[in-house]
Amino acid sequence: MNLQDLGDRIRHRRKKSGLTQTDIANAVQVSPQAVSKWERGENAPDISILPDLAQLLGVSIEWLLGCQSIDKDVIEATIVDIRARAAREKSEHLEPRDFANWTNSVCYQVTESALRFGGIPIKTRGAGILCLFSGSHHQDRAIDAALNAIQLFNEPLKVGMSSGMIYFGAIGHPDYARPDIIGEAVSIALLNSEWADDHTDTATAIDAKTIEGSQLRDNISLTRRQVTFPGISHQVTAVELPIK
Numbered sequence: 001m002n003l004q005d006l007g008d009r010i011r012h013r014r015k016k017s018g019l020t021q022t023d024i025a026n027a028v029q030v031s032p033q034a035v036s037k038w039e040r041g042e043n044a045p046d047i048s049i050l051p052d053l054a055q056l057l058g059v060s061i062e063w064l065l066g067c068q069s070i071d072k073d074v075i076e077a078t079i080v081d082i083r084a085r086a087a088r089e090k091s092e093h094l095e096p097r098d099f100a101n102w103t104n105s106v107c108y109q110v111t112e113s114a115l116r117f118g119g120i121p122i123k124t125r126g127a128g129i130l131c132l133f134s135g136s137h138h139q140d141r142a143i144d145a146a147l148n149a150i151q152l153f154n155e156p157l158k159v160g161m162s163s164g165m166i167y168f169g170a171i172g173h174p175d176y177a178r179p180d181i182i183g184e185a186v187s188i189a190l191l192n193s194e195w196a197d198d199h200t201d202t203a204t205a206i207d208a209k210t211i212e213g214s215q216l217r218d219n220i221s222l223t224r225r226q227v228t229f230p231g232i233s234h235q236v237t238a239v240e241l242p243i244k
Contacts, residue, residue, distance in 0.1 A: 002066070004041035009064055011039040013057035018170060018179035019120070026118040027135055028052050052135035058169060073169045075134055078142040078210055079181065079189040080119065081160040082110050082149055083128025085203055090127070103127045110157070113149035117141040122181055128157070130190075132168065132181055139163055139214040143241065146204065150243060159241065160193025161206035162186070163213055185209075188236055191229045199225075200240045208237035216242075 014024055021035040028049050037043040045053055054061045058073040084090075084106045091099050106127040114121055118141050119131040133142040146159045164185030170177035188207055196205035208224065211217055222242065226235045 002041075003044055005066060006044055006064065007039040007041040009059075009066075010035075010045075010053075010057070013059055014039075016170075017057060017168070018177075019056075022115075023120045024053070024056065026115055027056050027120055027133075029118050029135070056134050056168075073167055074165055074183075075168050076138075076164070077132045077134040077166050077168070077181075077185070078138045078161060078163040078213075079130070079132055079166065079186050080114070080142050080146055081125065081128070081130050081189045081193040082114075082146055083126055083158055083193065084153075085156040085158050085197060087127040106153070106155075109153050110149045113152065114145045116148060117145040119145050122179060130181070130186075132166070134168075139210045142210070143206070143214055143216065146241065147243065150202075150204075156203060158193045158197040158203040159205070160189045160191065160196060161204075161210050162188035162192060163207065163209040164188075184232070188229070188232065191232070192236070192238060195227060195229070195238065196240070202240055202243045204241035204243065205238040206241060208239065211239050 022032045024035045025032040038045055050061050050064065054064050055075045090102055094102060107124050107129055110129055111121050114129065114131045119133045121129050121131045123130055142161060146161065150157050162185040164183060166181050166183035166185050168181050169179065171180035171182065172178060192205035192207065197203045216222065219242065222239050225238050227238045228235055
C-alpha cells in the first residue's frame with residue numbers, strides 16, 4: 001500500500017466534505033496530529049479505524065486502499081440539536097450586540113462539549129448547534145456530550161437527539177455549498193428538542209433508536225412516550241434523559 005496515495009485520498013475526501021483534520025480526529029477518536037501524518041503519507045490509519053473513517057468520508061474501505069469503488073454519502077449517525085432555552089427571552093431584553101455575544105458564548109460552550117466526545121459541529125442554530133456523531137459508540141458519545149453540556153453550562157439547555165441513516169455532504173449552490181446533514185433522523189432530532197422544551201422536566205428527548213444503541217438500553221426506569229410529529233408519518237418514541 002502506497003502511504004502517500006492513501007494520504008492524498010484521505011485529504012481529497014476530507015476537503016471535498018468540508019471537514020477539518022480536527023473534525024476527522026474527533027470523529028474517529030485519534031489526535032489531529034495523527035490525521036496530519038496520514039495525509040502527509042508518514043503513517044496509515046489503524047485497520048480498526050478504517051470502517052469508521054471510510055463511512056465518515058463517504059467512501060468504501062476499498063476506495064481508501066486504492067481500489068475502484070463508488071463513493072457513498074449516506075452514513076449511520078446520531079444527530080444532536082442542543083440549544084439554550086432562554087434565547088427568545090434574551091433577544092427581547094438584550095441589545096443586538098450583547099445578544100450576539102451571549103449567543104456566541106452558548107455556541108462556544110456546547111461546541112466544546114460536542115468536540116470533547118468526538119462530535120462534528122455542522123452548523124449553528126440560534127443559540128446552539130446541530131452536530132453529528134458517527135463511528136463506534138456514536139449513540140453513547142452523543143449522550144455523554146449532551147449531559148456534559150447540560151452539567152457545565154450555567155443556563156438551561158434543550159436537547160433533541162435521534163439516530164439513523166443520514167445524507168452527509170455539501171448542500172447548496174456550488175459556490176456557497178457547505179457540509180450539511182439531511183434525513184429523517186435530523187428532522188426528528190430537531191422536533192425532539194422543541195417537544196422536550198414543552199413536555200419534559202429536563203427539556204431533553206432522545207429517540208428509541210439512540211437508546212437501543214447505547215448503554216441506556218437496559219435502564220428500565222426510563223419513561224418512553226409515543227409522540228406524533230407533523231410531517232413524520234409514524235409515531236416516535238421519545239425518552240427523557242436521566243440527568244443527575
